[in-house]
Amino acid sequence: MNSRVRLTIWVVCGVLVLGFALGLAVFERRGETALSTNEMLRLYFATPDGSYLVDELRLVPAGISPKEVLELLIQGPLPGSYLVRTIPVGTRVNSVKINDTTAVVDLDKSILKVHSGGSTGELMTVYSIVNTLTSFPGIERVRILIDGENVETLAGHVDLSAPLGFDKTLLFATPDGIEDECPPLP
Amino acid sequence: MAGRCGTKLAVIFIILVLSACAEAGVSIYFDQETAPVSPVLVKGQIMIPLGPLVEYAGADLEWLNEEEVRITRGGTVIVMRVGDPSAEVNGAPVSTNVPPQEVDKQIVFPLRFLVNNLSLSLEWDSSVSALRLSGGTGKAKDSPKASIERAGNGDTGTENGEEEADSLFEDVPVIESVRLDSLDGRPLLVISSGRRVEHRETLLANPARLVIDVLGVRLGEVTDLDVDDPVVSGVRVSQFEDTVVRIVLDLSAPTGYAVKESDTGLSVHLFHQVSGVTLERLAGRATLSVLVSGSPRYEINYLQSPERLVLDVFEASLTSAPCVSEVDDPVVKAVRVSQFAPGIARIVLDLKQSVNYLPVPGVLSSGEIAVDLWENGQPGIAYAAEGENDPPLPSNVPDDIGEDGLGIEQRDGLLRGVRIVLDPGHGGVQPGAVGPAGTFEKDVNLAIASMVEEFLKVAGAEVILTRRDDRDVQLNERAAVVSRVDADLFVSIHANAFGERDAHGTETLYNPVLPENARLAAEIQQALVSELGTVNRGTKVRQDLAVLRNMHVPAVLVEVAFIDHPHEERLLRDEAFQRRAAEAIALGIAAFIGNSGSQGGIE
Numbered sequence: 001m002n003s004r005v006r007l008t009i010w011v012v013c014g015v016l017v018l019g020f021a022l023g024l025a026v027f028e029r030r031g032e033t034a035l036s037t038n039e040m041l042r043l044y045f046a047t048p049d050g051s052y053l054v055d056e057l058r059l060v061p062a063g064i065s066p067k068e069v070l071e072l073l074i075q076g077p078l079p080g081s082y083l084v085r086t087i088p089v090g091t092r093v094n095s096v097k098i099n100d101t102t103a104v105v106d107l108d109k110s111i112l113k114v115h116s117g118g119s120t121g122e123l124m125t126v127y128s129i130v131n132t133l134t135s136f137p138g139i140e141r142v143r144i145l146i147d148g149e150n151v152e153t154l155a156g157h158v159d160l161s162a163p164l165g166f167d168k169t170l171l172f173a174t175p176d177g178i179e180d181e182c183p184p185l186p
Numbered sequence: 187m188a189g190r191c192g193t194k195l196a197v198i199f200i201i202l203v204l205s206a207c208a209e210a211g212v213s214i215y216f217d218q219e220t221a222p223v224s225p226v227l228v229k230g231q232i233m234i235p236l237g238p239l240v241e242y243a244g245a246d247l248e249w250l251n252e253e254e255v256r257i258t259r260g261g262t263v264i265v266m267r268v269g270d271p272s273a274e275v276n277g278a279p280v281s282t283n284v285p286p287q288e289v290d291k292q293i294v295f296p297l298r299f300l301v302n303n304l305s306l307s308l309e310w311d312s313s314v315s316a317l318r319l320s321g322g323t324g325k326a327k328d329s330p331k332a333s334i335e336r337a338g339n340g341d342t343g344t345e346n347g348e349e350e351a352d353s354l355f356e357d358v359p360v361i362e363s364v365r366l367d368s369l370d371g372r373p374l375l376v377i378s379s380g381r382r383v384e385h386r387e388t389l390l391a392n393p394a395r396l397v398i399d400v401l402g403v404r405l406g407e408v409t410d411l412d413v414d415d416p417v418v419s420g421v422r423v424s425q426f427e428d429t430v431v432r433i434v435l436d437l438s439a440p441t442g443y444a445v446k447e448s449d450t451g452l453s454v455h456l457f458h459q460v461s462g463v464t465l466e467r468l469a470g471r472a473t474l475s476v477l478v479s480g481s482p483r484y485e486i487n488y489l490q491s492p493e494r495l496v497l498d499v500f501e502a503s504l505t506s507a508p509c510v511s512e513v514d515d516p517v518v519k520a521v522r523v524s525q526f527a528p529g530i531a532r533i534v535l536d537l538k539q540s541v542n543y544l545p546v547p548g549v550l551s552s553g554e555i556a557v558d559l560w561e562n563g564q565p566g567i568a569y570a571a572e573g574e575n576d577p578p579l580p581s582n583v584p585d586d587i588g589e590d591g592l593g594i595e596q597r598d599g600l601l602r603g604v605r606i607v608l609d610p611g612h613g614g615v616q617p618g619a620v621g622p623a624g625t626f627e628k629d630v631n632l633a634i635a636s637m638v639e640e641f642l643k644v645a646g647a648e649v650i651l652t653r654r655d656d657r658d659v660q661l662n663e664r665a666a667v668v669s670r671v672d673a674d675l676f677v678s679i680h681a682n683a684f685g686e687r688d689a690h691g692t693e694t695l696y697n698p699v700l701p702e703n704a705r706l707a708a709e710i711q712q713a714l715v716s717e718l719g720t721v722n723r724g725t726k727v728r729q730d731l732a733v734l735r736n737m738h739v740p741a742v743l744v745e746v747a748f749i750d751h752p753h754e755e756r757l758l759r760d761e762a763f764q765r766r767a768a769e770a771i772a773l774g775i776a777a778f779i780g781n782s783g784s785q786g787g788i789e
Contacts, residue, residue, distance in 0.1 A: 046684075079391065080391065119695060120748075121683045161732075
């Protein structure tokens with residue numbers, strides 16, 4: 001990596017860290033309540049054509065649980081975002097249990113009835129969950145169950161019989177490298 | 187804003203109002219309009235004539251006799267008598283402290299009593315030094331602005347023994363001024379309180395505004411600001427609560443900011459706005475223009491593999507949603523605009539080839555950042571006539587002709603000895619995706635697969651389908667067919683869906699466990715998009731598709747088009763389209779086998 005790129009990384013990271021330290025939050029939430037500025041999480045939503053997952057940075061209260069994060073994900077992107085939801089409206093999360101480094105997500109079976117289907121729709125649903133939860137500290141893989149049962153797939157394509165890890169290939173190929181080398185956010 | 191206060195707050199509130207009446211004069215607003223009434227003070231109570239208030243509240247007013255009046259609103263009936271401090275609310279006696287009485291030849295009534303019992307709200311709006319009523323349903327009558335009639339007699343005594351209320355405001359800092367300055371072309375709001383104060387802030391959308399609550403202060407002689415700024419369209423100041431001053435910055439769009447506390451007050455720094463991005467082509471150069479407010483600092487980086495140009499604008503906020511635009515340009519593939527981080531707006535150009543670039547000097551002062559780009563190695567050289575450098579258009583080949591000019595019929599014998607498993611996706615109780623017009627994916631998949639079979643048989647292949655009718659076949663059973671019949675190739679045929687109407691086009695998925703899978707996917711994908719003219723979503727590496735799991739022969743999963751896209755659903759229902767898709771899949775398979783150099787014996 002040349003020194004120019006390295007410099008850029010430090011500049012970008014520096015501005016980021018400084019920005020958060022100053023509490024420069026341009027984030028907002030539905031309605032009139034502001035978020036308390038405690039933790040930064042990435043929620044992954046889809047581009048409108050279903051080609052990519054793009055993360056939406058959210059400030060969330062400290063101590064938010066993986067289940068609550070998943071429920072935020074189900075609510076969809078922030079108003080005004082160009083991104084689109086990846087999980088059908090009204091999908092219920094029965095539980096999220098952490099087993100060592102694997103999050104076991106138990107979804108209500110109603111998702112099977114209302115899901116759009118298609119490998120694209122299914123990949124976006126599955127990996128928005130997987131990528132979002134694996135950006136949670138301590139979670140490396142995600143296992144998806146329906147009503148507590150193992151299922152082969154959600155809609156006939158993506159193998160859910162084993163835990164899944166973060167999928168880089170679905171990410172929008174933007175800030176490549178730059179983000180990866182940032183120090184962890186405060 | 188708080189509509190109702192606790193008893194104590196109400197008392198403090200009345201005291202505030204009293205002093206305001208005595209010192210500065212107060213008017214009453216019905217919502218946003220000046221009320222056509224002249225309030226007077228009697229023994230510390232604000233009294234007003236009944237008519238306009240009742241009309242504003244949408245209540246009914248009936249004089250039962252010269253002394254007695256009945257007011258009805260909703261299910262509430264109030265009866266009051268002139269000179270009688272005991273009123274009746276729904277038949278129950280309630281004390282009004284100060285009775286209705288004649289003042290200056292008109293009969294006035296206690297305002298607070300009426301507000302409370304008519305379910306109205308009353309608040310003190312210090313920015314206009316007025317009491318504002320809300321919650322009425324009637325229409326206030328237009329009238330010249332009424333000015334307060336002085337209560338005279340200095341009768342401003344507190345009530346209910348709450349004399350200590352006044353002391354609450356001793357030693358509270360006062361906001362002496364609020365002014366809007368500019369720093370590097372960015373708006374800077376300076377709030378002066380003479381000492382350090384605490385605050386809380388909220389950025390709101392629809393309409394965009396930044397709300398700063400300054401805590402533990404009272405508002406001095408400060409009024410709303412009329413401002414002329416592209417980012418801040420107005421500044422409103424009010425005493426929001428007893429010791430909370432609320433300052434609202436109306437913004438042209440949600441904009442990032444920083445609030446800094448100092449020993450003299452607060453300063454609110456607003457970010458630059460990035461309000462538009464354009465790409466124009468002129469005289470052999472593409473020019474990227476970014477519209478900005480003020481003169482932000484920015485940085486351009488050129489990144490490789492893939493080639494792209496990244497422009498970061500610092501301390502800047504996008505005023506629109508992030509977006510991606512595919513562009514028709516010889517060197518630029520797409521322009522992506524996003525809020526990379528709070529305070530960094532990022533514009534990325536995805537390039538078709540390496541380019542030279544140069545920021546256009548001297549335009550920043552005109553509210554724009556501009557960068558010229560041109561083809562590497564050809565600085566300043568005009569591009570060839572439009573279209574010459576464009577990639578070849580999808581060939582408009584006739585329906586029955588492959589890329590080499592031959593139809594599948596001419597490939598007689600090419601596929602002889604090749605055993606191919608076709609897998610029509612879903613089936614039976616698993617309809618797959620469902621189109622907006624109700625088309626089941628399982629039916630389309632079976633129709634196309636059956637046609638692929640016909641074409642492949644013409645070319646001499648042996649074809650096995652995992653299902654020939656509408657039935658549910660387990661995914662592992664579909665895959666097991668390959669082993670059972672010792673097949674050479676597996677193609678699963680699907681229609682795609684996403685649930686969003688923007689998704690359309692063709693893609694082919696494969697598991698890279700076998701290196702030749704990429705080539706099989708590419709051949710089929712290329713044949714399909716050439717033949718169908720659909721959007722090419724490319725081939726995609728997936729290691730997690732259940733049906734391709736443990737597949738030891740070349741295998742792909744084809745998504746012909748999006749069945750939940752209304753136009754593509756119509757295409758997928760159309761038999762001619764199905765046939766063209768089928769032939770393209772067969773041609774793709776044939777091209778793969780033909781180029782394998784091991785005809786009939788793929789290992």
